[in-house]
Every structure is written in structure tokens, then in C-alpha cells.
Amino acid sequence: MNGDLRECAVEVEGLTKIYDSLVAVDDISFAMYRGEAFGFLGPNGAGKSTVVKILTGLVAPTRGEVRVLGNPVSHLETRRRVGYLPELPTFHRWLRAKEFLDFHGRLYGLRGLLLEKRIKEVLAEVGLTGRENQKLGTFSKGMLQRIGLAQALLNRPDLVILDELVSGLDPVGVRDMRELLRHLKMEGMSIFLNSHQLADVEVICDRVAIINQGRILKVGAPAALFKGPTVLEVRVDQVNAELLHYLDSIALSVKRDECDPNSVLVEVQDEKEAAANVASVVHACGRSLYSLAPLRHSLEQLFLQIIDGSID
Amino acid sequence: MGLLLITRFTLQEAIRRRLFLVIVVLTALLLVLFMLLFSAALQVDLRANSNVNPQLELLASGIILTLPTMWVVYLQCSIMTIFLTVGMISSEVEAGTFSVIVPKPLRRVEIVLGKWLGYALILSVYTALLFFCYTGIIYWKTGYWSTQALGALGMLELAVLALMGFTTLGSTLVPTMVNGAIVLILFVGAPISSTVSSVINLITTAQGVVPQQSDTLQNITTVVNLIMPPDALWHGAAYYLLPTAALDFLPTQGYSAGILDIPFISPQPISIPLLIWVAFYCVVLPVLAVWHFHYRDL
Numbered sequence: 001m002n003g004d005l006r007e008c009a010v011e012v013e014g015l016t017k018i019y020d021s022l023v024a025v026d027d028i029s030f031a032m033y034r035g036e037a038f039g040f041l042g043p044n045g046a047g048k049s050t051v052v053k054i055l056t057g058l059v060a061p062t063r064g065e066v067r068v069l070g071n072p073v074s075h076l077e078t079r080r081r082v083g084y085l086p087e088l089p090t091f092h093r094w095l096r097a098k099e100f101l102d103f104h105g106r107l108y109g110l111r112g113l114l115l116e117k118r119i120k121e122v123l124a125e126v127g128l129t130g131r132e133n134q135k136l137g138t139f140s141k142g143m144l145q146r147i148g149l150a151q152a153l154l155n156r157p158d159l160v161i162l163d164e165l166v167s168g169l170d171p172v173g174v175r176d177m178r179e180l181l182r183h184l185k186m187e188g189m190s191i192f193l194n195s196h197q198l199a200d201v202e203v204i205c206d207r208v209a210i211i212n213q214g215r216i217l218k219v220g221a222p223a224a225l226f227k228g229p230t231v232l233e234v235r236v237d238q239v240n241a242e243l244l245h246y247l248d249s250i251a252l253s254v255k256r257d258e259c260d261p262n263s264v265l266v267e268v269q270d271e272k273e274a275a276a277n278v279a280s281v282v283h284a285c286g287r288s289l290y291s292l293a294p295l296r297h298s299l300e301q302l303f304l305q306i307i308d309g310s311i312d
Numbered sequence: 313m314g315l316l317l318i319t320r321f322t323l324q325e326a327i328r329r330r331l332f333l334v335i336v337v338l339t340a341l342l343l344v345l346f347m348l349l350f351s352a353a354l355q356v357d358l359r360a361n362s363n364v365n366p367q368l369e370l371l372a373s374g375i376i377l378t379l380p381t382m383w384v385v386y387l388q389c390s391i392m393t394i395f396l397t398v399g400m401i402s403s404e405v406e407a408g409t410f411s412v413i414v415p416k417p418l419r420r421v422e423i424v425l426g427k428w429l430g431y432a433l434i435l436s437v438y439t440a441l442l443f444f445c446y447t448g449i450i451y452w453k454t455g456y457w458s459t460q461a462l463g464a465l466g467m468l469e470l471a472v473l474a475l476m477g478f479t480t481l482g483s484t485l486v487p488t489m490v491n492g493a494i495v496l497i498l499f500v501g502a503p504i505s506s507t508v509s510s511v512i513n514l515i516t517t518a519q520g521v522v523p524q525q526s527d528t529l530q531n532i533t534t535v536v537n538l539i540m541p542p543d544a545l546w547h548g549a550a551y552y553l554l555p556t557a558a559l560d561f562l563p564t565q566g567y568s569a570g571i572l573d574i575p576f577i578s579p580q581p582i583s584i585p586l587l588i589w590v591a592f593y594c595v596v597l598p599v600l601a602v603w604h605f606h607y608r609d610l
Contacts, residue, residue: 019609056415059609079417090408094328106317107416151412 006033008070009159009190010055015064017050017214024050026214027064032207034158037181037191039205039222041198043307047214049087052163052194056084069158080108083152087163087194089144093137097128097147100136101154108155122150127176142169149177159190166197178203198303212307225306230271231295233257234264234278237288246281250274265295314418318426319433326396326434335392339442342388347449350377354453367455374456378553379577381446386468386546389439393472394495397431397479399488401605406488410610424602428480435472443468460552467549467582471542474590475499477597478540484605502543505533541590548582 010032017025025047032038042048053059054066057073071078091100098119105115123129126146131139139147145165152160165181166174181204185191195201201208202222209219218225229252236243239262247266248254251274257263268274271294282289326332354373361369401424404410413423443465451457458464475495482491509529537544554577582590 053610058411058414060607076417076419079415082415084412084415086408086411088408089412091412092325092409094325103317103321104412104416107314107413107418109313109417148412 008032008067009034009036010038010192011065011067012051012055013065015051015054015066016062017047017054017059018062023214025054025061028211028214028216030209030216030219032190032192034190035185035188036207037185037193037205039201039208040192040194040211041196041201041208041303042211043196046211048194048196048211049163051211052087052161052192055161055192056082080155081158083155083157083160085145085148085152085160085162085165089148091136091144091148093135095136096133097123097136097139098132100147101151104151105154110154118154118156122153125153125180126150127173142173145169146173146177149180153184157189159192160184161192161194163194164197165193165195166200174200210303210306217306229267229269230274232266232268232271232275232278233291233293233295234266234282234289235260235262235291236264236282237290238262239264240285240287243282243285243287246285247278250277250281262290314416314422315426315429318418318423319430322427322430323434326430331395339388339438343445343449346381346446347453350449350453353377370454371456374450374454375555377454378447378450378456378458379550381450382443382464382468382549382553383546385439385442385446386471386542386549389435389442389468389472390475390499390542392438393435393475394479394492394499396435397476397483398492398495399483400427400431400480401483401601402486402488402491403483405610414610420606421602424480424484424605425598428476428598428601432473432476435476436469439468439472440465456555458553459556463581464549464552467545467552470590470594471545471549473594474541474545477594481597481601481604484601484608498540499542502536502540505529505536506543506547509533537586538589541586541593544582544586545590547578548587551578551581 008031010030012031013029015025015028016023028047028051040048040051050059054061055068055073057079066073068075069078069081095103101119101122102115105118110118119132120129123132126149128143128146128150131143131147136144136147146169149162149165152162162181166177169177178200181191181193185204191204193200193205205222207220208222208225210217210225234247239256244254244256244264247264250268252267252269254267255265257265266274266278268278275292275294279289279292354370357373358366358369399406404413410423414420443461447457447461478498479491479495482494485491486494512529
């Protein structure tokens, strides 16, 4: 599809989904590789969940080709190797945790001692040991998320598709789930993470696709995807016209800091190289350098820039 | 295998939900109430007709009371069918519980047929239990047992399956509330044409005129029975609940069997073409439901 020889966990080509007259997904193509953690980022209504539903067979595409672990989505043996946690984990409230996992384990084809063993293991993995006999109706949103993840991992899947994993979790839960996902990734599991939690994507994912209005805007490693000019904050004993002139000659732009008369904001392309040049310029102008530090844009700001850019 | 898992899950769900417990308890209470009322009514009847052979009087009471009692059984089973199955698929879709089941390694046909089979088992057993409990009480108290009781039970079971076929298809097509409204209106509306037909029949018989069916009325009744067959099946069941001797006896006394063509009763069994249609209906509607659910976005 893209010339990469690595084996694909998910291949999407020319995928389009139209609900009546609404184009939810508009001719998108991407590939996710085996063993990779792939983030699918986008604002609400971008088409993320529609893509996930197509990958899990809940929704049929209008056009395009989708292959999961090398096979069409409808392939039953492939489904045996895929785990899925939906965005809103609504389960049968009358079931106890163990019964719920037993039912889903059986749907995966697990039986007997193996199933018993896997239920214990996944309950421990998601931090629900001791809750086996508790009814799902009494579970908190975070606990439902955890038990939902447990059912997705029952079959030791090659690929797990997670839709907004940490939306209902408290900070401890978020940390635990990130740890678990990192552990699963190290074991070789492919993880498709649909999220608008940029922090998750930054911590867990190897590559990210950004989707908006049904179209993929960018695909790449998070660091590369959100790379842009860096602003260096330069604090000296005194800012004068000579210093500003020389800094301007080595930077993309130079601005006085309105809050601090002794500071200058210098926009540069390459942070490391520019920092050394800035220090030399300050020294050459006879000024004392008090501090030199990059001002980092948050991931959120960069993400919004990309999304806003697509709208413009 | 997936089909049996879904069936087992459906049975488990039905048993574990409080609704089922309420139904079982209320049904048992109704049975006890019926037994007490029936006993009291028989004692009053025997006292009022002390000059008649008590055995014959009891038997006559048994025959007369079997039909309304079984009509209540038919109504109870039909309402249960509507309540339990009207959201068979749609309620799961609306609640979002299918989103973790459908992506599992099983076909959608297994989900629909598994649920259908689960409810079919529950409702068939419920109908049979109710039928035998009520007819058993009548037999115990009066000694009357229709020789064609199993035929009547078969008709009632078919009525439940036909109704379920309708609700199954509806639950894959429309939301639960809409499906409930459609099936309830059709179920209540279906007996209207047969009732009107019976009333006209009664009036003409009372006037000494040979009853003649209006073509329009007949056509409407036929169409309604084709769309919603349970009412026709109840009439078939009612025929089997009557003693065959009574049906044979009427013509010898100069009465047409048509005098029994009143609401709730039928002087003839269900026609073979209609029976074939019902069998077709019970099979085709769930198959259509499977077909539609297979292509439905969730």
C-alpha cells in the first residue's frame, strides 16, 4: 500500500462512509503495522468512531477496502484474534464480572480451565481482582472501562482496538491503563487507540493519524507530527538595539517580551544549533546571559493548530 | 456454537431479570385466584341447579368456562410475547450492549436466531404450562377435558410464534417503542374484523335468515388474518376446545354449526392454506429479520 514491507495489522484504502447525505469518512487511507501502537486523533465528529466501527464490523463501509490482520473484517478466525473496547462501555447490568468475562470468553471460543485462567489473569491485569462476583450494575464508570478492557484482552489478541480508553478513569486508573498498554505493546500486541486524549497518544503511540471532517490530515510519529519552530526565551542584563539586530540575523523572528524588559523571544528552526548561536551573539554584544530556555507549545496547542489549519 | 451461546445467554437473562420473577409470581397468584373463583362459581351453579344431575351440570360448566379461560391464556401469552420480544434486537442496539458482542467471532445470523430461539423456548414452555395448569384445574373441578386439547395447544403455540416472528422482524427494523406500538395496534385490531363478522352472523341468525358473508367483510378478515394471524389461530384453538359431540349434535337439532361463529369461538378448524401461511410466516419473518440485521449499521 505504501511500499513498507512490514506486515500490516490494519490496512485501509479509499475508505468512505456516507450516512444518508452525511459524509462521515471521506476517502481515507492508512496502514498500521504489527506490533505498533497507532493513535487515531481527532475532535468530536471527525469520523474516528465511524472508522473504528468499520474496523470492528459494526458498520459497513460505503466504499473502500479494509483489512484487519491481513483479512477482511468479516473473517471469523481473524475476529478471534482481535479485542475491542467500545467508547461507551454499556454492558448487561445483571451480569456479575466473572459471568460477563465467561460469556465473552466463550464467544472467543475459550473453554474450561483455560477460560478460568484467563479470567483471573485479565481481572488482575485491569486491577479488578476480588470483584468477580460484583454485578456490573454496581460498577463505576471507571470500573466498567476496566472490565471492558478485560473482555477485550481475554483472547490474548494480536490486535486490540480501544475507543477512548481513559475517558472514565481517575488519574490512578489512567496511569495504570497506560502502564498496562505499554506492557502489552512490549509483548508485541498491536494497539489501535482512538482518542482525543493527546497525552495518551504521546506516551503510548508510535505513530498517529490526525483526522478531521472525515479526512486524514497527517500521519506520522507524534514527535515529528507536532514538530515546528521553537521559541527560545533569552534573558540578559540589558536588551539593546545591537543585540536585537544580531539576533534577528540568525532567527526566524525576534520579539521583545512585553512582561519582562530584559527578555527576548527568539523563534528558531533548529533548537540545539540556534541555542549555541544565540549564546555567542549575546556574548559578542557584550551582554551577560542570565538564561536561555525553549518555550514549548503544549501538544494540545499544536494539535489545535493542525485542526484549525485544516478548517482554514 | 455461537447460536447456542446466545440462546443460553438469552435464557439466563430472562431468568435473572426481575421481570421474569414478577411474571412467575403473578402467574402463580392468578392461577390460585382462578382456582378459588372457579370453585366458588361451581358451588353457586350446583346450588342453583340442584334438580339437574350434578355430573352433567359440572361437565356443562367445564365446557362453557373452558373457552373464556383459554382466551385469557391466549391473551396472557400474547401480551407476554409482545412485552418480552418487542425489543429483542432493538433494545440491545439502543443500549449499546451489542457493540461488544457483534465484533466477536460469531455471525449476525447466530445472534438473531440465538435470541429468537431463547425467547421461543421461554414462551413455548410458558404457554404450555399455562395451558395445562388452567385446563388441569378445569378437569379437576368439572371432569371436562377436550379430546383435542393438544390441537388447541398447538394453535396457541403457533399464535405465540407468529407474534414473535412479527416482533423479531420489527425489532431489527424500527426502535423498540415504534415496534411495540405497531404490534400492539395490529394485535388489538385483528379481532375487530372477526368480531364484526361474528356479530353480523349472530344478528342474521337471530332473524331467522341464513347467514351470508359479505365479500368485503370476508376479504378484510382474510387480509387482517394474513397480516396478524394470532386471532385466526385463537379461533382454531377454540374449535379444538369444544367437545366434538357438541359440534356433531347441533345439526341433528336443526341448528347450523354457524351459530357457534361468535367472537372467541369458531365452528370450524383453521383452514389448511391459512395454516401453511402461518408456518411460512413463523419462518420467513425471522429470516427477514436476520437478513436485515446482517446489513444494518450498528
